[in-house]
Amino acid sequence: MFYVYILESIEKGEFYTGFAVDLKKRLEEHNHKLNFSTKSGAPWRVIYYEACLDKQDALRREKYLKTSQGMRLIKRRLKEYFFNRKNKK
Numbered sequence: 001m002f003y004v005y006i007l008e009s010i011e012k013g014e015f016y017t018g019f020a021v022d023l024k025k026r027l028e029e030h031n032h033k034l035n036f037s038t039k040s041g042a043p044w045r046v047i048y049y050e051a052c053l054d055k056q057d058a059l060r061r062e063k064y065l066k067t068s069q070g071m072r073l074i075k076r077r078l079k080e081y082f083f084n085r086k087n088k089k
Helices: 023-031 055-065 068-077 079-088
Strands: 002-009 015-020 044-052
Touching: 002 023, 002 055, 015 023, 015 055, 023 044, 044 055, 055 068, 068 079
Parallel strands: none
Antiparallel strands: 002 015, 002 044
């Protein structure tokens, strides 16, 4: 399986979209600050992921989710999560 995932920085509230073959291992890498792009936002948590059988499908989906239109889709898909997150502050 190939995974497309969205992480949220627990402390900063920032988001990161990525691709992985082993999602659990990839999250550990992000949280151990082994990725330059996510080092400053650690610790991270997975708030969304999709699994694909084909690598090219997953890469295409990752590219789409990194667009503003893709992020709007995720915000609609996770509407309750973002609503509850906002109200906890």
